[in-house]
Amino acid sequence: MFFANFTLKTEDEKLISEKDFIGKYTILSLFRELDLPNFIHYAAELSNFVEWFELKNARVAVVLSCPAEKLKQIKTTCKLRIELLCDENGSLMRSVDNLKDKKISPATIILDRWGRVRKIFDEICLDSLKEEFEQIITDDNTLNPLIQLRRAKRSFSQEKVSRDALKTIISAAHLAPSCANKQPWRFIVIESRDFLEKIHKALSGGNYWMKNAPALIVAYSKKDLDCELSDGRDYFLFDLGQAVALLQIQATQMGLIAHPVAGFDPVLVKQVLSIPEEYTVITILAIGYPSGNISSLSEKHQAIEFSSREREKLDNVAKFI
Amino acid sequence: MFFANFTLKTEDEKLISEKDFIGKYTILSLFRELDLPNFIHYAAELSNFVEWFELKNARVAVVLSCPAEKLKQIKTTCKLRIELLCDENGSLMRSVDNLKDKKISPATIILDRWGRVRKIFDEICLDSLKEEFEQIITDDNTLNPLIQLRRAKRSFSQEKVSRDALKTIISAAHLAPSCANKQPWRFIVIESRDFLEKIHKALSGGNYWMKNAPALIVAYSKKDLDCELSDGRDYFLFDLGQAVALLQIQATQMGLIAHPVAGFDPVLVKQVLSIPEEYTVITILAIGYPSGNISSLSEKHQAIEFSSREREKLDNVAKFI
Numbered sequence: 001m002f003f004a005n006f007t008l009k010t011e012d013e014k015l016i017s018e019k020d021f022i023g024k025y026t027i028l029s030l031f032r033e034l035d036l037p038n039f040i041h042y043a044a045e046l047s048n049f050v051e052w053f054e055l056k057n058a059r060v061a062v063v064l065s066c067p068a069e070k071l072k073q074i075k076t077t078c079k080l081r082i083e084l085l086c087d088e089n090g091s092l093m094r095s096v097d098n099l100k101d102k103k104i105s106p107a108t109i110i111l112d113r114w115g116r117v118r119k120i121f122d123e124i125c126l127d128s129l130k131e132e133f134e135q136i137i138t139d140d141n142t143l144n145p146l147i148q149l150r151r152a153k154r155s156f157s158q159e160k161v162s163r164d165a166l167k168t169i170i171s172a173a174h175l176a177p178s179c180a181n182k183q184p185w186r187f188i189v190i191e192s193r194d195f196l197e198k199i200h201k202a203l204s205g206g207n208y209w210m211k212n213a214p215a216l217i218v219a220y221s222k223k224d225l226d227c228e229l230s231d232g233r234d235y236f237l238f239d240l241g242q243a244v245a246l247l248q249i250q251a252t253q254m255g256l257i258a259h260p261v262a263g264f265d266p267v268l269v270k271q272v273l274s275i276p277e278e279y280t281v282i283t284i285l286a287i288g289y290p291s292g293n294i295s296s297l298s299e300k301h302q303a304i305e306f307s308s309r310e311r312e313k314l315d316n317v318a319k320f321i
Numbered sequence: 322m323f324f325a326n327f328t329l330k331t332e333d334e335k336l337i338s339e340k341d342f343i344g345k346y347t348i349l350s351l352f353r354e355l356d357l358p359n360f361i362h363y364a365a366e367l368s369n370f371v372e373w374f375e376l377k378n379a380r381v382a383v384v385l386s387c388p389a390e391k392l393k394q395i396k397t398t399c400k401l402r403i404e405l406l407c408d409e410n411g412s413l414m415r416s417v418d419n420l421k422d423k424k425i426s427p428a429t430i431i432l433d434r435w436g437r438v439r440k441i442f443d444e445i446c447l448d449s450l451k452e453e454f455e456q457i458i459t460d461d462n463t464l465n466p467l468i469q470l471r472r473a474k475r476s477f478s479q480e481k482v483s484r485d486a487l488k489t490i491i492s493a494a495h496l497a498p499s500c501a502n503k504q505p506w507r508f509i510v511i512e513s514r515d516f517l518e519k520i521h522k523a524l525s526g527g528n529y530w531m532k533n534a535p536a537l538i539v540a541y542s543k544k545d546l547d548c549e550l551s552d553g554r555d556y557f558l559f560d561l562g563q564a565v566a567l568l569q570i571q572a573t574q575m576g577l578i579a580h581p582v583a584g585f586d587p588v589l590v591k592q593v594l595s596i597p598e599e600y601t602v603i604t605i606l607a608i609g610y611p612s613g614n615i616s617s618l619s620e621k622h623q624a625i626e627f628s629s630r631e632r633e634k635l636d637n638v639a640k641f642i
Binding site: 017018019020021022023024025057112113114115116140141142143144146147148149150152157159163165166167168170171172174175176177179180181183185186187188189190191192195227229230231232233234235237238239240241242243244245246248249250252253254255256260262265266267273280281282283289290291292293306309310311312314317318319320321 | 338339340341342343344345346378433434435436437461462463464465467468469470471473478480484486487488489491492493495496497498500501502504506507508509510511512513516548550551552553554555556558559560561562563564565566567569570571573574575576577581583586587588594601602603604610611612613614627630631632633635638639640641642
């Protein structure tokens with residue numbers, strides 16, 4: 001994830017920084033040397049497409065490394081209908097050099113609505129630029145592939161999950177938002193055979209398949225770790241839910257099943273793990289790499305391991321007013 | 322997201338399908354025509370790297386379009402130390418052709434642990450293959466960029482959010498898991514000026530900035546829409562939390578702020594939206610595109626709009642046993 005930090009000057013010698021590009025997509029074409037013929041040719045060509053980009057909510061500008069006072073003069077002389085900016089102190093050029101690990105000029109960069117550098121072209125080609133830009137917009141507006149991919153699968157391979165991988169999925173959970181940043185989530189990650197077997201004894205019969213998972217994560221919290229507001233709004237389970245969802249997205253990205261279940265004896269789990277009584281153990285997640293060999297599953301579970309998703313119609317859960 | 326469906330035969334004439342590749346990364350090199358000299362050259366070169374790939378949990382195989390009984394013969398004749406598969410019925414070749422929208426051969430494809438086609442090379446080049454494969458592994462095992470990027474920002478641009486975009490973020494929420502697939506989440510998406518203003522009156526003073534958001538989403542549920550299990554395990558808020566987290570990830574991908582708050586009068590909100598009393602309105606999310614211009618925010622909020630994240634040390638929320 002690359003954020004570029006830079007200060008540019010507008011034609012009116014106003015200072016702008018990377019923050020001024022937040023909110024829209026941005027196409028910035030950079031000319032390091034004032035190679036005027038090349039620049040004029042490209043800027044003229046690009047200006048024909050400014051409207052095309054603007055219709056897609058993108059801002060388009062050409063950045064030159066000349067002093068700011070020359071911008072207006074160039075624009076008037078060359079009759080350009082395009083925003084010109086200058087990189088007097090070279091901060092944008094340096095950012096791009098650092099990202100690409102080499103000096104490139106001319107270059108074109110695409111920033112997204114957060115100001116992230118999404119693409120750097122080390123040559124200037126309008127066709128590839130438009131194609132890549134459209135691809136980014138399409139990708140950004142499509143249902144997230146990990147959200148689509150996440151499924152509560154049951155068939156585990158025997159491959160061990162490294163401690164690092166487990167730490168990464170917990171770190172993802174820990175980046176969830178919470179009421180007043182209370183971070184009420186607590187996790188116990190179980191890798192040792194001894195504790196795994198003790199927890200297996202607390203599982204309901206239908207969760208037999210969890211015994212094949214190389215790791216289990218117990219997610220718990222208690223009421224006073226989070227906001228307790230009017231009208232019964234206790235936030236601890238809501239925020240724990242947010243954290244557990246991010247954990248699953250991260251696991252999915254890493255090719256890991258993270259299957260949360262409710263079928264277990266919570267009192268026994270608390271006893272085994274020395275979790276004080278006042279906590280709610282809301283879920284145990286079975287963690288492991290998937291296997292396409294589903295022979296260890298019951299017939300019922302085999303039938304649904306690769307089934308399509310079932311959801312209520314959207315109209316039944318959401319309305320627009 | 323591309324999944325290829327295919328049936329191949331092993332050297333022992335065993336049938337295998339795409340499901341048999343789930344769990345590991347896979348490198349499949351495809352030769353459509355039995356161009357023997359080219360194939361032998363490449364297979365010999367690739368076999369030098371089988372160990373390198375296997376150390377990174379990848380399976381490597383070469384797929385030929387010849388009949389299965391020829392595989393063993395070829396392997397023995399050519400003394401190859403690499404898995405050979407045959408695509409007798411051409412199902413893998415057709416999948417690849419469809420994905421690339423043209424016939425390519427030879428080709429190399431990378432499948433991830435879910436069996437997704439992550440990359441198709443329409444030529445065979447070991448260096449690019451290794452480089453791309455390492456990049457995929459690195460990307461997959463890094464903290465998800467959207468989870469890193471998601472922040473509860475407050476400065477909105479005035480750009481309208483389309484109904485389609487709002488539907489997409491709700492659809493993402495609706496793909497959350499829930500206890501026994503109860504889907505207890507309910508959302509009201511508010512776009513009309515009239516309702517927005519009525520909700521503004523229910524916001525606490527500190528949430529003044531939400532008045533600049535072009536849309537609000539009210540997230541609510543009630544206890545009996547979800548599992549109610551022993552030891553106080555009511556799942557409705559936990560599952561609503563999972564859905565709201567996915568909503569935020571989807572919004573972040575789309576360049577949208579989705580900032581959940583608790584500071585509002587829930588009784589007034591229910592009254593305005595005709596939500597029955599027994600529901601819990603746990604959060605309202607402010608939705609809109611971000612702006613780098615933070616002048617509309619209070620000094621306190623300006624100071625934190627671009628601040629770094631604050632989280633407890635991981636050890637304080639998770640232990641590994």
